[in-house]
Amino acid sequence: MGMESWPSKFIYVRCFLLLLLNVTHCFLLVQTQALGQVDECSALLQFKESFAINKSVSAYPLAYPKVAFWTLEGDQNRSNCCSWDGVECDEDSGHVVGLNLSSSCLYGSINSSNTLFRLVHLQRLDLSDNHFNFSEIPSRFGQDLSSLTYLNLSNSLFYGQIPSEISILSKLSTLDLSHNSWKLHPDIIPLKLTKGYMRSLVRNLTNIKQLHLSEVDIFSTVPDILVNASSLTSLQLRFCGLNGEFPIDIFHLPNLEVLDVYGNSNLTGYFPNFNRSNKLLKKLNVAFTNFSGMLPASIGNLHSLNLLDISYCNFSHYLPSSLGNLTQLNYLDMSGIFYDVPNNNSTGQLVSEYSLSWIASLTNLYSLSLGATKFRGKFPSFVANLTQLSFLNLGVNEITGQIPSWLMNLTQLTTLYLTGNNLSEAIPRSLFQLQNLEILDLSYNNLSGQVEFDQFSQPKKLKELYLSYNKLSLQIITNLSATIPQLEVLKLSSCNLIEFPEFLKYQSELRELQLSDNNIQGRIPKWVWNATRETLLTLGLYSNFLTGFDQNPINLPWQNLYSLDLRTNMLQGSLPIPPQSIRNYMVGSNNYSGEISPSFCNLNHLNILDLSNNSLSGMLPQCLGNSSALGILKLTNNSFHGGIPQMCPDENSLKMVDLSYNQLQGKIPRSMANCTQLEFLNLGNNQISDIFPSWLGALPALQFLSLRSNGFHGMIGKSATNHDFPKLCIIDLSDNGFSGVLPSNYLENWNSMKFVDENSRKVSKAKRKPAL
Numbered sequence: 169m170g171m172e173s174w175p176s177k178f179i180y181v182r183c184f185l186l187l188l189l190n191v192t193h194c195f196l197l198v199q200t201q202a203l204g205q206v207d208e209c210s211a212l213l214q215f216k217e218s219f220a221i222n223k224s225v226s227a228y229p230l231a232y233p234k235v236a237f238w239t240l241e242g243d244q245n246r247s248n249c250c251s252w253d254g255v256e257c258d259e260d261s262g263h264v265v266g267l268n269l270s271s272s273c274l275y276g277s278i279n280s281s282n283t284l285f286r287l288v289h290l291q292r293l294d295l296s297d298n299h300f301n302f303s304e305i306p307s308r309f310g311q312d313l314s315s316l317t318y319l320n321l322s323n324s325l326f327y328g329q330i331p332s333e334i335s336i337l338s339k340l341s342t343l344d345l346s347h348n349s350w351k352l353h354p355d356i357i358p359l360k361l362t363k364g365y366m367r368s369l370v371r372n373l374t375n376i377k378q379l380h381l382s383e384v385d386i387f388s389t390v391p392d393i394l395v396n397a398s399s400l401t402s403l404q405l406r407f408c409g410l411n412g413e414f415p416i417d418i419f420h421l422p423n424l425e426v427l428d429v430y431g432n433s434n435l436t437g438y439f440p441n442f443n444r445s446n447k448l449l450k451k452l453n454v455a456f457t458n459f460s461g462m463l464p465a466s467i468g469n470l471h472s473l474n475l476l477d478i479s480y481c482n483f484s485h486y487l488p489s490s491l492g493n494l495t496q497l498n499y500l501d502m503s504g505i506f507y508d509v510p511n512n513n514s515t516g517q518l519v520s521e522y523s524l525s526w527i528a529s530l531t532n533l534y535s536l537s538l539g540a541t542k543f544r545g546k547f548p549s550f551v552a553n554l555t556q557l558s559f560l561n562l563g564v565n566e567i568t569g570q571i572p573s574w575l576m577n578l579t580q581l582t583t584l585y586l587t588g589n590n591l592s593e594a595i596p597r598s599l600f601q602l603q604n605l606e607i608l609d610l611s612y613n614n615l616s617g618q619v620e621f622d623q624f625s626q627p628k629k630l631k632e633l634y635l636s637y638n639k640l641s642l643q644i645i646t647n648l649s650a651t652i653p654q655l656e657v658l659k660l661s662s663c664n665l666i667e668f669p670e671f672l673k674y675q676s677e678l679r680e681l682q683l684s685d686n687n688i689q690g691r692i693p694k695w696v697w698n699a700t701r702e703t704l705l706t707l708g709l710y711s712n713f714l715t716g717f718d719q720n721p722i723n724l725p726w727q728n729l730y731s732l733d734l735r736t737n738m739l740q741g742s743l744p745i746p747p748q749s750i751r752n753y754m755v756g757s758n759n760y761s762g763e764i765s766p767s768f769c770n771l772n773h774l775n776i777l778d779l780s781n782n783s784l785s786g787m788l789p790q791c792l793g794n795s796s797a798l799g800i801l802k803l804t805n806n807s808f809h810g811g812i813p814q815m816c817p818d819e820n821s822l823k824m825v826d827l828s829y830n831q832l833q834g835k836i837p838r839s840m841a842n843c844t845q846l847e848f849l850n851l852g853n854n855q856i857s858d859i860f861p862s863w864l865g866a867l868p869a870l871q872f873l874s875l876r877s878n879g880f881h882g883m884i885g886k887s888a889t890n891h892d893f894p895k896l897c898i899i900d901l902s903d904n905g906f907s908g909v910l911p912s913n914y915l916e917n918w919n920s921m922k923f924v925d926e927n928s929r930k931v932s933k934a935k936r937k938p939a940l
């Protein structure tokens with residue numbers, strides 16, 4: 169917003185005119201103006217002072233602290249707050265009527281004492297893209313700022329109940345409270361609307377044009393009175409937990425340009441017959457909802473439409489060819505919907521080129537997604553007509569044959585996903601001429617032949633490369649290694665590698681590296697990990713012939729690593745210590761020995777710990793079961809002894825525990841009664857001495873229980889509390905010292921179980937691990 173000092177000049181001019189008429193009046197006027205303004209200016213200054221400036225809290229790349237130069241001292245021009253960056257005053261009254269501090273790096277709380285609420289003449293307020301530290305939205309927004317026509321508090325980490333006073337702001341034409349949820353902490357509850365409050369909001373905001381409440385917990389139906397909001401141009405309600413049926417007449421609002429209800433999986437709805445009244449509609453996004461029914465042929469009447477996203481909905485069967493009339497479309501996503509040809513006689517599940525041929529007319533498309541549509545046949549030729557394409561996703565279909573060499577004609581392509589098809593033969597050399605390519609995913613196909621890896625130095629902007637699980641052999645020319653662009657993601661699993669590619673030495677921006685299922689032998693050289701100490705987040709070296717790390721670091725070198733998969737190698741020595749950030753630590757099926765270091769106790773984010781099939785020994789650290797993040801614990805087939813640590817003493821997310829084939833002793837810790845999410849428990853082949861744990865019957869999710877080959881003894885009684893293992897489908901109690909028979913009421917209740925061998929007082933079941 170402008171830096172001009174219009175208002176003060178106006179006061180001066182008006183004063184001069186008035187002076188000729190009535191001196192006293194003029195003085196009064198000047199004084200009140202000045203006082204009102206001084207108060208507003210000092211309110212603004214105090215507002216500024218209630219926050220810290222923190223550049224990392226605004227996401228917008230050009231964000232800067234607009235308030236940094238606000239000051240009342242210094243020269244005359246600056247002391248007039250109307251000239252401050254982001255401040256707008258009314259030309260006549262001099263009052264502050266606009267405040268735009270969007271992307272201004274503001275960090276701190278805002279409460280009802282904030283001086284912002286002294287700016288009672290505010291009409292436009294934009295505080296988006298700052299960090300208000302999970303403040304609740306003060307009700308004074310509604311009580312004191314009643315002139316507001318524009319209110320934007322999006323992307324600013326507000327939290328809690330939206331105050332009902334917002335609906336007092338009946339002049340609002342824009343209300344944007346979107347995107348206040350915090351991606352990194354999904355457990356933090358974002359903004360909420362009281363049930364039913366959406367209705368009164370809509371009823372009162374009679375001038376509303378833009379209603380944006382994405383990621384606000386609404387959890388109710390879309391109020392039907394929205395169909396009366398005749399001024400509405402933009403309705404954005406992504407991920408609001410909406411349910412019930414979407415009022416179909418909203419589509420006919422005469423000014424509607426944007427309708428976006430993405431990600432409300434319980435929201436049902438239909439498309440109407442689109443007619444002239446929809447001529448303004450530009451963006452229509454109902455992806456990941458339960459919208460269903462036919463796509464009406466009249467959809468071809470939406471001449472202004474530039475975005476259509478109907479992916480992962482339940483629209484069925486028939487695709488009207490009138491879609492080819494939507495020539496303004498830039499963005500089309502129909503992934504996850506299985507279309508077929510009209511009048512198809514068959515099961516109607518396979519999409520062919522023919523049923524999509526109308527796409528060739530959409531020559532303005534820059535983004536096309538047809539992932540997981542059961543498309544079958546050769547690479548669709550209509551793609552060749554779409555010369556503006558920048559993003560193309562044809563992944564997870566049944567496309568066969570070669571990758572066409574004409575793809576090089578799509579010179580704007582930045583992203584190409586062809587993963588999960590049946591593409592065969594060699595990768596055409598011409599593909600490497602796509603100079604704008606940033607992401608290339610050809611994994612999980614049948615591609616074969618030699619790939620000269622240095623060809624990937626041609627697309628200079630390449631950031632992500634996926635070639636895993638084909639039949640390719642990579643030929644890596646050493647002296648060209650330095651010319652490979654700096655990649656962020658590299659996946660070369662099952663590419664017949666026999667050594668680490670040397671170009672990794674120069675890759676210092678890698679976030680993800682997967683080289684699993686190759687034939688790499690020996691130690692991991694330092695040059696492989698040296699350059700990625702800070703950047704690497706996930707590493708997969710599963711199923712190779714690795715024996716260790718060069719210079720055998722006790723601590724893994726990557727500071728931010730969260731997933732490590734070294735399973736099925738020949739690694740030896742003591743377990744490498746992961747960084748604090750680790751979530752998945754998987755080193756099963758190696759030759760590691762020694763004890764579990766107490767350092768593992770400090771890993772607060774650890775979710776998967778797989779140490780199975782090694783030669784580890786010693787006692788299990790008591791802390792192991794304490795971590796509230798731990799979901800999967802696999803320690804099977806080692807030589808651990810001593811007692812089982814307390815599991816689930818507090819809040820927990822444990823789903824699977826496999827401690828079988830060790831020498832563990834003592835009793836099952838009673839704290840396991842708290843493992844309410846536990847599905848799989850294998851304590852078999854240890855030396856546990858306990859009675860039948862009927863109390864485990866209270867675990868609501870337990871499906872698999874094995875106590876086989878231990879020292880369990882006594883009667884298999886039923887617990888007094890009548891808990892009966894409600895989800896159990898596999899139980900193995902064999903090779904213990906139990907006496908008596910299995911109580912019949914268990915057998916009656918175990919509905920999930922297919923087979924019970926009751927003969928020798930042993931209950932067993934073929935070992936079929938439930939999917940995890």
Ligand SMILES: *[C@@H]1O[C@H](CO)[C@@H](O)[C@H](O)[C@H]1NC(C)=O
Nearest residue numbers: 218219277278279280281282
């Ligand atoms: C409101 O915030 C200010 C700082 O901006 C703080 O000094 C004051 O104590 C807070 N008032 C309440 C009631 O929390």
Ligand SMILES: *[C@@H]1O[C@H](CO)[C@@H](O)[C@H](O)[C@H]1NC(C)=O
Nearest residue numbers: 220221222223224225275299
């Ligand atoms: C800046 O904000 C980030 C959160 O985005 C926070 O982690 C960091 O501590 C803040 N820095 C300062 C100096 O307040």
Ligand SMILES: *[C@@H]1O[C@H](CO)[C@@H](O)[C@H](O)[C@H]1NC(C)=O
Nearest residue numbers: 171172173242243244245246
């Ligand atoms: C005040 O602003 C005017 C117009 O923007 C400019 O010409 C003048 O030099 C400024 N005065 C000072 C002291 O900066």
Ligand SMILES: *[C@@H]1O[C@H](CO)[C@@H](O)[C@H](O)[C@H]1NC(C)=O
Nearest residue numbers: 169268269270271292294318
């Ligand atoms: C506020 O300023 C930003 C640029 O900093 C601009 O993009 C945005 O449109 C402005 N908001 C309003 C309501 O004018």
Ligand SMILES: *[C@@H]1O[C@H](CO)[C@@H](O)[C@H](O)[C@H]1NC(C)=O
Nearest residue numbers: 332333335336337338368372
């Ligand atoms: C609706 O707005 C009016 C002012 O226009 C206000 O008096 C009334 O309280 C508001 N209703 C609700 C439910 O907020």
Ligand SMILES: *[C@@H]1O[C@H](CO)[C@@H](O)[C@H](O)[C@H]1NC(C)=O
Nearest residue numbers: 408409410411431432433434
């Ligand atoms: C959908 O409805 C089911 C059943 O009421 C509920 O469990 C689930 O959380 C809802 N999902 C969303 C995204 O609202």
Ligand SMILES: *[C@@H]1O[C@H](CO)[C@@H](O)[C@H](O)[C@H]1NC(C)=O
Nearest residue numbers: 465468488489490491492493
């Ligand atoms: C496309 O629109 C034209 C005129 O607007 C119409 O004649 C034609 O039938 C439409 N095509 C389809 C496939 O609906």
Ligand SMILES: *[C@@H]1O[C@H](CO)[C@@H](O)[C@H](O)[C@H]1NC(C)=O
Nearest residue numbers: 509511512513514515516518
């Ligand atoms: C159904 O379609 C298949 C090919 O998709 C064709 O071979 C078959 O003859 C058709 N059957 C009828 C009854 O039209």
Ligand SMILES: *[C@@H]1O[C@H](CO)[C@@H](O)[C@H](O)[C@H]1NC(C)=O
Nearest residue numbers: 526527528529530550552553
């Ligand atoms: C697609 O391109 C081909 C070859 O350039 C052309 O013959 C055809 O008319 C185009 N189709 C459409 C619908 O534009």
Ligand SMILES: *[C@@H]1O[C@H](CO)[C@@H](O)[C@H](O)[C@H]1NC(C)=O
Nearest residue numbers: 552553573574575576577578
């Ligand atoms: C690709 O471009 C070349 C030269 O520009 C042209 O000759 C060829 O016909 C194009 N191929 C297709 C399938 O459009």
Ligand SMILES: *[C@@H]1O[C@H](CO)[C@@H](O)[C@H](O)[C@H]1NC(C)=O
Nearest residue numbers: 673676694695696697698699
């Ligand atoms: C490791 O990286 C540092 C700095 O990034 C570099 O100076 C050193 O030569 C590298 N060492 C090896 C063995 O690559």
Ligand SMILES: *[C@@H]1O[C@H](CO)[C@@H](O)[C@H](O)[C@H]1NC(C)=O
Nearest residue numbers: 816817818819838839841842
């Ligand atoms: C179960 O968990 C609660 C806290 O969630 C704790 O107070 C209680 O002691 C635990 N029970 C056992 C047997 O550890």
